[in-house]
């Protein structure tokens with residue numbers, strides 16, 4: 487587990503990279519991830535159609551600055567890559583403040599922060615700067631503006647790792663790799679996803695198949711679904727979009743569109759059981775790739791377990807969402823909550839009795855095995871009580887709720903009864919839509 491300490495280090499390494507929805511920044515980011523888990527890096531060519539969308543031209547930015555007439559640098563992406571409106575079209579020229587002003591973005595309420603803005607589909611260029619920088623601009627000055635950008639036929643890059651399980655049924659773990667230097671939204675997502683995949687690969691004899699995808703947000707999930715929806719629809723039982731996992735805020739769970747799906751059930755149960763404070767959000771407050779995964783007809787029923795949700799913290803989409811805004815400790819807490827959910831998913835099956843009427847637990851060695859005298863009755867009774875609900879329809883979460891017992895306790899008792907062949911697993915009904 488000590489290896490987890492590297493999560494924050496990985497964020498730190500990837501922080502300076504200039505990412506967007508396409509480009510070398512994404513490839514470089516994926517290479518860092520590939521050093522830890524064996525993802526396949528895939529390219530979707532410019533112009534490829536995906537439902538109502540098309541993969542855009544690839545974007546490359548080499549230089550971007552604003553200088554005054556004396557040649558003093560006012561803004562330069564060398565200082566912060568948020569300074570350039572992402573996907574800015576090339577521009578070079580000397581322009582009056584009045585004209586430049588149409589291309590500037592700043593936040594009056596947070597005068598020291600640079601906002602993050604994008605223009606993927608609008609043919610324009612722009613700079614983002616702090617309000618303090620903006621205020622210092624001279625209204626009578628002519629500025630020398632350089633946006634050395636290149637848009638060309640290239641491709642969109644994403645990473646994929648499928649960890650096969652005993653079952654073909656899949657859980658999706660989707661995160662995005664398209665934001666420039668910001669941490670909670672969004673480097674915390676890919677980093678937690680990477681370490682979860684590493685854990686599953688190294689330590690688990692997993693029942694479910696795990697599909698990890700590292701894509702640019704929106705256009706990436708749309709392109710990914712275009713390619714994989716048929717298979718995913720057949721096999722996916724649920725999963726998550728991983729985002730905003732490094733800040734100090736309480737957990738937030740964004741429910742699936744249909745609600746009461748297995749991911750909702752597992753996540754809310756895990757949050758309740760760990761007794762953490764958490765907020766529940768309705769699907770219509772969504773904002774990331776769950777928008778595509780839950781779209782009518784797609785219906786993969788994907789939730790999102792976060793710390794403070796995007797839109798709900800001031801630092802969101804600004805330069806203040808930086809390395810100081812997140813911590814190793816909080817990344818670990820989020821990682822552990824996801825691991826907790828994975829553990830519940832893996833074990834949360836349905837069971838049925840082999841006999842009609844109560845089995846004689848004594849002859850199966852269960853009744854006698856329980857030695858603790860003080861709470862003997864309770865421990866003995868728990869086996870019987872569980873059996874009353876092993877009807878092939880209740881999963882372990884249901885039984886935990888009915889008996890008001892922790893997951894581990896019921897799961898351990900069930901494992902023992904399985905070993906003794908008192909009950910059988912009902913794999914024909916893998917929990918899908920449940921309450």
Ligand code: ZN
Nearest residue numbers: 665671672803
């Ligand atoms: Zn974002």
